[in-house]
Amino acid sequence: MAAPRRFELDEAVNRPGTYYNPQTEMLLIVDDGTALDAELFEESGDADDDAVWVLVGDEAPVDETARDEAIERFEASHHPGASGAVDAADDDEEDDIDELEPDEDQY
Numbered sequence: 001m002a003a004p005r006r007f008e009l010d011e012a013v014n015r016p017g018t019y020y021n022p023q024t025e026m027l028l029i030v031d032d033g034t035a036l037d038a039e040l041f042e043e044s045g046d047a048d049d050d051a052v053w054v055l056v057g058d059e060a061p062v063d064e065t066a067r068d069e070a071i072e073r074f075e076a077s078h079h080p081g082a083s084g085a086v087d088a089a090d091d092d093e094e095d096d097i098d099e100l101e102p103d104e105d106q107y
Contacts, residue, residue, distance in 0.1 A: 002078065004074070004078050012030060015030065016030050016031055018067070029060075
């Protein structure tokens with residue numbers, strides 16, 4: 001089983017792709033296909049110049065079917081049993097099997 005590739009946030013936001021943070025349970029989709037006009041932000045006159053992000057819309061412009069398929073592909077390829085290897089827990093179960101003793105009434 002291949003280990004999932006891990007990225008820090010500052011690396012992820014500079015590389016297009018779909019990222020998931022298991023601690024926050026947030027899915028981040030980075031798309032570098034469209035850029036907004038920089039003049040919109042220079043002339044905004046907002047007092048909060050320290051803001052890093054600007055809300056463009058309340059809805060996520062994501063094809064939910066494609067998103068779900070990508071998540072399913074990731075889960076299938078990174079599932080612990082995907083490599084065909086036998087889990088160590090499966091080996092332990094075989095050792096714990098009690099052998100049957102012959103019935104004394106048969107002799």
